[in-house]
Amino acid sequence: MTIRTVLVTGGAGFIGSNFIRHLMANHDYNIINLDKLTYAGNLENLKDVEDNARYxxxxxxxxxxxxxxxxxSDADAVVSFAAESHVDRSIEDPGTFIQTDVYGTFVLLEAARQAQVERFLHISTDEVYGQSIGDQRFTEEDPFRPRSPYAASKAGGELQCHAFRATYGLPVVIARPANNIGPYQYPEKAVPLFTINAIEDEPLPVYGKGLQIRDRLYVDDHCQALDLLLHKGELGEAYNIGADNERNNIEVVEAILEMLEKPKSLIRFIEDRPGHDERYSMNSQKIRALGWSPEHDFEAALEKTVEWYKTNRPWWERIRSGEYRDYYERMYGRRLAEAKPYEEAG
Ligand SMILES: NC(=O)c1ccc[n+]([C@@H]2O[C@H](COP(=O)([O-])OP(=O)(O)OC[C@H]3O[C@@H](n4cnc5c(N)ncnc54)[C@H](O)[C@@H]3O)[C@@H](O)[C@H]2O)c1
Incomplete structure (x- = not known):
């Protein structure tokens, strides 16, 4: 496989922008970033590469x-991040998710087939498996049981990738990453939301009792894994990418408050997300056998993330003054007014 030009979709978002930075630093490829610039796309995420002749x-x-x-027609390889990515927004407006995550993925695959690209790396998610019950840790062979409109749309996108592999021989590889944390994550997502609210001494809205468990993967570790899959992933195969950093939300919130030296009294327990998945848990032996392992444990990943939000206030202040303000009010205004403070909820 000879790669000269990589088409990255959704490169102005959280993971995509980190991945473009990784690719530019580690390879001499030309990169085309195709991004719609939805509310989640932000060219500020790529300020440091925008003048590079290869970008x-x-x-x-x-x-x-x-x-x-x-x-x-200019690309040898595709890395596809573009998606509507937030579960809560998918509950408000599932149609947009079908349009981008399902139909958009089909358009990319069809064009990739026509252009005969050499590699199509599609970014799926651990959420396609649905929630894990008890000690269940999903392997790549487990069935899809998506439970949110977001997860179902991602499952629809991924299934087409497998169909294009089987039917047309398209050279697809699939990544199923866990929850990422790190720089440039839009503050609607849990970790930046809690971090920024804590910095601002605002209440931290925690769904239910904060007992849902997620595996937190540092975004740089994820980018290393994607680099490996782009070059060494077996065609037609899917790979779980987990860091074995499982914590429940209340543990995450308490760790953030401790790092920022803020009181637990900022915590509010709010009405839960409908259909909130209890836990995501994956076995990642398959990608580890290719030679990848994460460099950041939970504490290191969270510390770097919190530090970045502490030192990059202008980045998130601009976001919080725009569309985000209306979204936050819709999502949390009433729930926070009815919330239970930390002490009472127990
Ligand atoms: N963030 C996570 O923890 C996580 C975990 C597992 C999988 N994923 C997957 O990784 C990918 C990237 O996630 P993220 O957190 O960086 O998302 P994000 O929301 O930060 O970024 C998505 C990007 O896609 C762009 N986009 C949206 N619709 C588009 C369209 N129709 N055409 C072109 N561009 C469009 C947006 O403008 C934005 O720049 C997604 O496919 C997501 O499902 C993310």
Whole structure:
């Protein structure tokens, strides 16, 4: 496989921007970043690479076959991040998720087939498995049981990748990563939301009793894993990418408060998300057998993340003054007014 140009979709988002930075630093590829710049896309995430001669940004929708077809003819490989990515927003507006995560993925695959690209790395999610019960740790062979509109849309996108492999021989590889944390994550997501609210001495809205368990993967470790899969992943195969850093939300919140030296009295227990998955847990032996392992344990990953939000206030202040403010009010206004403080909830 000879890669000269990589088409990255969704590169202005959280993981995509970190991955573009990783790719530029570790390879001499040309990179085309196709991103629609939804509320989650932010070109500030890529300020340090925007003038690099090997980097090109194109604003466009992965569902637009004309734009996608044109860019695909210049690409040898595709790394596809573009998606609507937030579960809570999928509960409010599932149609947008079908449009991008399912239909958009189809448009990319079809264009990749026509252009005969050499590699198509698709970023799926651990949420396709649904919630793990008891000690269940999902392997790549486990069935899909998505429970949110987001997870179902991601499952729909991924299944098409497998179909394009089986039917047309498209050289696809699939990544199923756990929850990422790190720089440039939009503050609607749990860790930046809690961190920024704590910095601002605002209440931290925790769903239910905060007992849901997630595995927290540091975004740089994820980028290393994706680099490996792009070059060494077996065609047609899916790979779990977990860090074995499982913690429940209340443990995460307490760790953030401790790092920032803020009181637990900022915690509020709010009405839970409908259908909230209790736990995601994956066995990642398959990618570890290829030679990857995460460098950050939970504490190191969280410390680096919290430190970044502490020192990059202008980045999140600009976001919080825009669309985010309305979203936050819709999502948390009433729930916070009815919330239980930390002491009472027990
Ligand atoms: N963040 C996580 O913890 C996590 C975990 C598992 C999987 N994933 C997957 O990784 C990928 C990236 O996640 P993220 O957290 O960086 O998301 P994000 O929401 O931060 O970024 C998504 C990016 O995609 C762009 N985009 C959205 N719709 C588009 C469209 N129709 N056409 C072109 N661009 C579009 C947005 O503008 C944004 O830049 C997603 O596919 C997500 O499902 C994320």
């Amino acid at each position: 090109r940004f194109v604003q466009g929708d992965i569902g637009d076959a004309e734009v996608v077809g044109e860019l695909m």
